[in-house]
Amino acid sequence: MIDHYAVLEKNLIAVDCVIFGYNISDKELKLLLIKRKFEPEYGKWSLPGGFVKRGESVLGAACRVLYQLTGLKDVYMEQSSAWGDVNRDTGGRVITISHFALINTYKLDPVMIEASSAHWRSISRIPKLIFDHKKIVDKAHRQLIDRIKVKPVGFELLPEKFTLVQLQDLYEAIYQRTIDKRNFRKKIISMNLLEKLDEKEKETSKKGAFYYRFIPQRYEDFKRQGFYFNLDVQ
Amino acid sequence: MIDHYAVLEKNLIAVDCVIFGYNISDKELKLLLIKRKFEPEYGKWSLPGGFVKRGESVLGAACRVLYQLTGLKDVYMEQSSAWGDVNRDTGGRVITISHFALINTYKLDPVMIEASSAHWRSISRIPKLIFDHKKIVDKAHRQLIDRIKVKPVGFELLPEKFTLVQLQDLYEAIYQRTIDKRNFRKKIISMNLLEKLDEKEKETSKKGAFYYRFIPQRYEDFKRQGFYFNLDVQ
DNA sequence: CCAAAAGTGTTAGGCTTACACCCATGC
């Protein structure tokens, strides 16, 4: 193929991943951060990222970064924003395209995380990050809040089986506010997207709470019939 | 400055602008398209775009493209999405970051448009576009629909003075559906963002319709008090 | 039997929708 643009100026293009996870026990939304392994800013806290390679799509690069860090594929991944200020990276001109991913921390291999010197940090206690990574995180977080209201993506952050209490705790952690228990349950149950299991979670209470399961197929079916997911509840 | 990333592979990075305009007379949402002036795809319909230059931010590049085409500055411009498939551009690997702009067509110099061989085309009759530009347009259009519901950006597409009929026509053109006249008026008036002028528009009817003016300052004030714009009305 | 967490209904009010006629004016 002729390269029509051969004489034009090229730039470094990167991807950065804002990887969200959730811990059921401490009810906190987490971020997977790394200590940077190259100059500049060696050893500083950073979002996992990498440069887009030849023959690799931007989304592909983001998925590769995530895979190399976590060993996970088929993860919920959404493009967030492009960051193109001239001096945003002190190591040279780099344009980055941020993405956010939602992962189920229970699927994660702790050995792999350890090896890549990645660490989960609570969203409310993020260490100082390099460059404009804090802004990137904030934007992704706002996007997550918007998204989880109108798309059933919360389940990506939970194990296959979860209780309604756990689901509500997750929403409260993301919204950073409390939600009325009865209103929340009424709304999510009325959507008919969950299946109640016969099994109970008995670790956190004597009575135990019934497990539920999200059924993606039902969501797809309802959506085709004009149904809109909405869990923006007080 | 040391270029820490000197050995890494670089890419061409472009911006493309989805420029929306609105014509009050034919009540149609328009797109400013150009006939491409270089290879490949010379002479084909395309979004206005350009490559990001050294020392220029991505947003700066988008604004430059818009300025060179229209002579306009201080235009509503929002980043839309990055497009990074390997073979999206047949002329070589180009990653593009699309933006959408809202312009008041009445501010436009027709001579300038003519000179740049740009043309307004109705959103409902878009010619075949190069590469993935149709997808880019569709995404920007969906974003515009979402945005205009919850942010008073519609006024960017209208002249300073406009009637409520014209405003409703604009919303109908963007939503691609009819809106109940009384409900629409009730809602926009109750927001208290418009000032009714003493003047009437008398071209389209004998009775004439009062002009209104959007007051951005009021929006800023109300927003600070927790007000949310919403014109998602039936 | 008691502590701790799960689970459950109802009501008031606000917001959305649906809907039809009068008004002003130029010709």
Add this chain to the structure above:
DNA sequence: GCATGGGTGTAAGCCTAACACTTTTGG
């Protein structure tokens, strides 16, 4: 005086928000 487009109000129903007690069971 009539045709044309501008302008106006109300009622029903739905959805949201607020709110407190009962159930279960392990220790």
